[in-house]
Amino acid sequence: MKLSGGVESALHCCVVLTTAPEPVPATRLAELHGVSATYLAKQLQTLSRAALVQSVQGKSGGYTLTRSAEQITVLDVVEAVEGPGSTFVCTEIRQRGPLAAPPDACTAPCAIARTMHAADRAWRAALRGVTIADLGRMVGQDYDTDVLTQVRKWLQS
Amino acid sequence: MKLSGGVESALHCCVVLTTAPEPVPATRLAELHGVSATYLAKQLQTLSRAALVQSVQGKSGGYTLTRSAEQITVLDVVEAVEGPGSTFVCTEIRQRGPLAAPPDACTAPCAIARTMHAADRAWRAALRGVTIADLGRMVGQDYDTDVLTQVRKWLQS
Numbered sequence: 619m620k621l622s623g624g625v626e627s628a629l630h631c632c633v634v635l636t637t638a639p640e641p642v643p644a645t646r647l648a649e650l651h652g653v654s655a656t657y658l659a660k661q662l663q664t665l666s667r668a669a670l671v672q673s674v675q676g677k678s679g680g681y682t683l684t685r686s687a688e689q690i691t692v693l694d695v696v697e698a699v700e701g702p703g704s705t706f707v708c709t710e711i712r713q714r715g716p717l718a719a720p721p722d723a724c725t726a727p728c729a730i731a732r733t734m735h736a737a738d739r740a741w742r743a744a745l746r747g748v749t750i751a752d753l754g755r756m757v758g759q760d761y762d763t764d765v766l767t768q769v770r771k772w773l774q775s
Numbered sequence: 776m777k778l779s780g781g782v783e784s785a786l787h788c789c790v791v792l793t794t795a796p797e798p799v800p801a802t803r804l805a806e807l808h809g810v811s812a813t814y815l816a817k818q819l820q821t822l823s824r825a826a827l828v829q830s831v832q833g834k835s836g837g838y839t840l841t842r843s844a845e846q847i848t849v850l851d852v853v854e855a856v857e858g859p860g861s862t863f864v865c866t867e868i869r870q871r872g873p874l875a876a877p878p879d880a881c882t883a884p885c886a887i888a889r890t891m892h893a894a895d896r897a898w899r900a901a902l903r904g905v906t907i908a909d910l911g912r913m914v915g916q917d918y919d920t921d922v923l924t925q926v927r928k929w930l931q932s
Contacts, residue, residue, distance in 0.1 A: 619776055619777070619778050619779070619857045619862050620776070620860075620862055620863075620864055621776050621862050621863050621864070621891070622776070623864070623866060625863070625891070626863075626864075626865065626866060626868060626887065627868060629887045630868050630869075630887065633887070649872060649873065650872045650873065650874065651868050651871060651872050652868070652871025652872035652875070653868070653871070692890055692891075692894075700776045703777075705776050705777055705778050706777075706778050706782070706783070707777055707778070707780070707783075708783065709780060709783060711783060711784060711787050711808050711809070711810070712787075714808060714809025714810070715806060715807045715808050715809035716806065716807065716929060717807065717922075717925055717926060717929055718809070719918065719922070723918055723919070726917075728914070728917065729790075729910050729913030729914045729917060730783065730786045730787065730790070730910060732913070733849055733901075733902070733905045733910065733913075734778070734782070734849075734902075736901055737849075737898050737899075737901035737902045738898070740897045740898055740900070740901040741894050741895070741897055741898035741901075742894075743897070744890075744893055744894035744897040744898075745890070745891075745894045748890045753886050753887060753890065756886030756889070756890075757885070757886045760883075760885065760886060761876065761880055762880070765874070765876070768874055769874060772873060772874055
């Protein structure tokens with residue numbers, strides 16, 4: 619089970635937008651991240667549909683975050699790209715075969731589904747506990763150079 | 776991001792094997808679960824490669840668990856089917872583009888990868904905390920009828 623690569627680039631874009639002094643065109647974000655403009659445009663549209671970023675029109679148009687980076691969690695971005703549905707899909711095996719349980723005995727999820735859904739919730743809780751602002755601070759502490767200041771200067775160049 | 780359906784049927788098979796008085800042929804497990812024999816054979820081979828079940832040859836041959844159900848976790852089964860690798864694959868975006876970080880500054884995972892891997896570990900920890908024996912007990916308490924006793928009788932019929 620793998621997350622799509624879109625999650626990685628979408629998170630990088632969100633962190634970059636926390637330091638951008640003005641809207642950033644999709645092509646600039648693609649150039650900065652060394653990925654194809656078509657590919658990144660798709661991820662940005664996904665984030666836009668989830669109302670995490672918005673496209674500002676005009677001469678200095680581009681993308682901005684729709685709200686404070688403190689109010690956007692990593693889970694928000696992951697769910698924008700991957701959807702909010704559980705990673706475990708129960709096909710109700712217990713209702714099949716010669717010992718099929720009757721539907722009225724199956725109104726609650728079975729033990730297997732409950733266990734898998736609980737793990738899914740633990741994963742989402744961990745992603746919900748980190749905001750894009752947290753990621754920005756972590757990136758700021760990770761290197762000898764101030765990466766986000768470099769990014770800001772590059773965006774203004 | 777979705778788990779493969781193989782996880783669901785593999786977990787059901789393991790729970791059934793906890794109550795089986797003797798080895799269970801793959802075709803019987805497929806019949807019990809109302810799934811295709813070819814499909815289930817593939818899942819059982821996957822569990823066999825992971826040394827969670829073994830195939831016993833002979834007239835009353837079939838599959839058994841290789842160890843106590845208390846010693847097989849849900850994570851063991853999930854990793855047998857899905858592999859042990861993290862759900863997040865980092866492509867080192869930070870090392871691309873005009874501000875590419877030099878390789879010697881990237882020996883540790885970046886903030887985004889760390890966050891995603893931490894959530895992956897939380898998911899695995901939740902799955903590691905439940906054994907096949909636990910699932911058997913939960914199934915036993917879920918219904919008015921004793922499902923696993925019914926299964927045992929059916930396997931002996």
